[in-house]
Amino acid sequence: MRALVKTHAGPGFELHDVPTPTIRDDEVLIRVRRAGVCGTDVHIHEWDAWAAGRCKPPFVVGHEFAGDVVQAGSLVHHVKAGDRVTAEGHIVDERSVLSRTGNAHVDQSTRIIGVDRDGCFADYIAMPASNIWPLDPALSYEIGGIMDPMGNAFHTALTANIPGSVVLVTGCGPIGLFAVGICRAAGASRVIAVDVNPTRLALARQMGAHEAVQPQDAQVAVMSWTNGLGADVVLEMSGVPSAVHQAFALARPAGRVQMLGIPSRPIDIDFATEIIFKGLTVYGVVGRRMYDTWDQMSRFLRSGAFDPTPVITHRLPLEDFAEAMDVIKNGSAGKVVFEVND
Amino acid sequence: MRALVKTHAGPGFELHDVPTPTIRDDEVLIRVRRAGVCGTDVHIHEWDAWAAGRCKPPFVVGHEFAGDVVQAGSLVHHVKAGDRVTAEGHIVDERSVLSRTGNAHVDQSTRIIGVDRDGCFADYIAMPASNIWPLDPALSYEIGGIMDPMGNAFHTALTANIPGSVVLVTGCGPIGLFAVGICRAAGASRVIAVDVNPTRLALARQMGAHEAVQPQDAQVAVMSWTNGLGADVVLEMSGVPSAVHQAFALARPAGRVQMLGIPSRPIDIDFATEIIFKGLTVYGVVGRRMYDTWDQMSRFLRSGAFDPTPVITHRLPLEDFAEAMDVIKNGSAGKVVFEVND
Amino acid sequence: MRALVKTHAGPGFELHDVPTPTIRDDEVLIRVRRAGVCGTDVHIHEWDAWAAGRCKPPFVVGHEFAGDVVQAGSLVHHVKAGDRVTAEGHIVDERSVLSRTGNAHVDQSTRIIGVDRDGCFADYIAMPASNIWPLDPALSYEIGGIMDPMGNAFHTALTANIPGSVVLVTGCGPIGLFAVGICRAAGASRVIAVDVNPTRLALARQMGAHEAVQPQDAQVAVMSWTNGLGADVVLEMSGVPSAVHQAFALARPAGRVQMLGIPSRPIDIDFATEIIFKGLTVYGVVGRRMYDTWDQMSRFLRSGAFDPTPVITHRLPLEDFAEAMDVIKNGSAGKVVFEVND
């Protein structure tokens, strides 16, 4: 089969023919139809410090996908050949205490497909059956192919109280853009999106942001609407130090800051004035809650209340992976999707 | 001033000239502009057993209103003459332990305007300043005049988890109709409304119900959408015994049933099968949380995400109180509003 | 092996020699050491209407136990021969939406060992590995053998807010007695236990109840301590209609009633005065949360803050099953434990 492979410790991917994976008794084999491209894939492509420290080539990259089950192991009961499915990309120990008490998303044994083992930028992928999520008949493979990162946005938004809230979203990459739409669908009374990139601000408006502004205009946008009080909820989706400080500054007293963006280096925080005296709650977001987030996401998508389609700006064949990397790096893309098999 | 007065222990109201109320130092005097008519007013008009047991004529009826402050006592700082306002109709002891710990809505000292003391179907009403809620400039007196009962709907809906949920609303009187719209605005993935009255079912659709059905069709509506699991949240707004049983029956395992409708007599409940084995949570809804509910409501109304206007079917002068009683009793009305001063 | 068998549709158990069970690849075989006797076992022994409607003889009875793993299937990774273990007795579909979203305890596919399939009153039992809970080295087999019903008590108590709360426990069977001790350990400011049986009231005091009273004295006990407000939390552990009414009557406004006792027939409830006007929350308790409850329970037992030992009044060999049934039926027992292998 064809697969996009990280062949060695250094920049680049290569499209190779590799053996189709075989499955264990508790796994399924899936023919990939659509696969989302993530900033993480770019890090692996560029072979930055994080990638060099974590990944062990060679391996097939890609961790967001949807497709058709073509084979199911003998112990698999809930999924069968012919099922349209997507999957949680974090493979965890289902019997750990964290997993058994609702915290599988932070289980320390997590192995991520396309990062720690073979992934989905390929014709086929083998997955543990326990990671499979059925794709509702109402949803396309394309939507299914980006449910993993959309799940991060659902996790970030819906672990805060959104109905009626004023929400500030700092950072309008694909996950931030999804979050804008989710917050609107969940009844936020005001969604203010912030980014430096005009293309992304336009997408934020399209996803339903009441206001989409440059960082220097965020304070006026928040404070004029809230009578100087601040945003009830801030979703920090950028990891940029100035945005992190802005998140704390523009959250209201007793407000909540959800941190999904990953700062690349330490940030000097004045806990007294930025967090403690304001009585803030700060929550670090990892992956998706297994599987509450998937259930919530399926409900929003099926009802039609939330449509992520405008975020998808590029649909490319696997062969055009270089273009995929480029449009993400140069900021001209929202979400990029590989069309793998039709 | 003119006032609609319950003059004696027996059926009827009378429109009288009465003295304009005077205020204490911690009260305000309000010129009433719009006032909502409630089923409770009908009970008092008809002088049923509940009314006869609780009310002590003579008194001015009416407990939902908006208007203009015309005078503020010397100890009042946050409200001043000229302010557009509405008010919480439950007057409670602000220093009780329940009030001081977030449970003022169930404080046992509650006195309700228009029930336990003079109310708002009049040109003027005196109110404790602590009960006043400012009316956002974006909102009309008419909207302000029905915020008290809308608050019941917000309390009922938003103390459950609505985003993504399948919500069943049993009973489409005005509060049920408001709840339908609130649940849609807050991101319910499916809102199924139930009533026997076709006029109300039509209003439910107008307020955003995905389905509005007769009681005998509710089971199919819920179970076909949820794959036999049941509704995540049921809002029981009727008080009808068969609807209460249906609420428990159609809630999913580990679901939540919010009870606002007041059954007029005891109901035989099989706790084992209706509540315990299903792991249900049942919540009794009283009034509005003071003042979380008012804050949430103001946010939804200001954002425009929720518009209660379609529920208002009749706008009448005080003089037409008999017609107001009639259209509520015969089921042809949604919400009825008195237009008191212009 | 020896096993206590429900041989036919009618009263009685028989101690038989039966084949030792074999295991599937995802199961383990456990040599039973201690096994708790439950009121459910008495219902099956007596063959009452519930038992006749649900159970299909022949089968081995018993659903609470601890023992040693003697064999583990090839797919089992977390448990191995030699491990000291106990187990969750509800076998559910791990891939159902309810299970995947934290509600396995109400999954509708639940099959209970010793009720719907072979149980643990035997020398050996086969169990799915996913139901196994490791027994902390600090805990005896005897404690492990009653963790299943203790888990019901933990579930009932710790899904309410206990620290600082005034807690009323109506019904002092073994689960009620465990709950008394759990509430004390979790910082309840007052635990008032109610039962008609003086033996049980004495055990309640031994487990830490501040007061243990007859039903007719409960109102004074609660209201005098709470200045007439009522109990913050009521744990209804009896299923007796008069106790259910008392639970609602003695809960404070905005209080919480946890219902674990199973009423054997419908109860006439005045929702208006008993639940709605008081703003109560009522929660139906089923089994144990998988596996949050087990984790909490293990923590309390390991820390020594809670000791269930006083509740155990009888330790018997399997041969004496008739005596076990008798002492439970005649109310002279707290918890009865079978000592199976030593």
Place this chain on the structure above:
Amino acid sequence: MRALVKTHAGPGFELHDVPTPTIRDDEVLIRVRRAGVCGTDVHIHEWDAWAAGRCKPPFVVGHEFAGDVVQAGSLVHHVKAGDRVTAEGHIVDERSVLSRTGNAHVDQSTRIIGVDRDGCFADYIAMPASNIWPLDPALSYEIGGIMDPMGNAFHTALTANIPGSVVLVTGCGPIGLFAVGICRAAGASRVIAVDVNPTRLALARQMGAHEAVQPQDAQVAVMSWTNGLGADVVLEMSGVPSAVHQAFALARPAGRVQMLGIPSRPIDIDFATEIIFKGLTVYGVVGRRMYDTWDQMSRFLRSGAFDPTPVITHRLPLEDFAEAMDVIKNGSAGKVVFEVND
């Protein structure tokens, strides 16, 4: 009357005769009996940068006290001359949106007695009646005199889930020591206290810490008890940068860090590894929740489950204020209490 006065912008206090305060109609006059001394008082005494930036001499210092009401204004209904009382020291705007929605503790208009206006190190203090909390008959003036800082400890501990949790307390000043005892009383399965000061570690053991260790030993203490997972809840009570890093490092994945200690300068935080990847929740603690915290505290004290007395190491007359400052500064004190009137 006698009063400890901050007379000018510079180090020192002076014990002066000043006029007894007069009260407004909504205030009460209290004869002080006991008053706690706080680190904040030391900052004001030393006139550090914080004090110089905030305080405006002259004013009477002190913000923790209990005493007897000697006069109540004409609008005061719930408190009367002769009542034994303590008081919340944060005076807030009761009509602000934050106050009306349960967040008075972070209301931005807060004025603190003894900091922003006259305080309680005096024979008498005037207070708004709304800030008064009745002192339970079972509690001494001494206990009442330290309920304000104890409230910080209750707020910090009981906004986390304590029953069954492993709790790490970093910093054993008086508030940390109170927290140790509260967590034990609320059913923590393990309380590990950390400080550099052996006197404080001894007090921590006396308050119920299972272990009380130097910072360098905290990791072993936490990780060996939790099998390498980490503490469920960390109460950061020191404000020391190394302790803040340790709080994040020793919290378990999906754990909770409550920050009460005030770092005096910015701290370099690696959000990725310290907070986000671990899925932590961080909560900034300000004052006491009004008045949920006071209610919880009263319940624990009245039940006898928690006794703060061992924390009180020094009882001094107002005249010995210099000694009070010294023993706090040199680390030999737990809590210091002024005995003002007997």
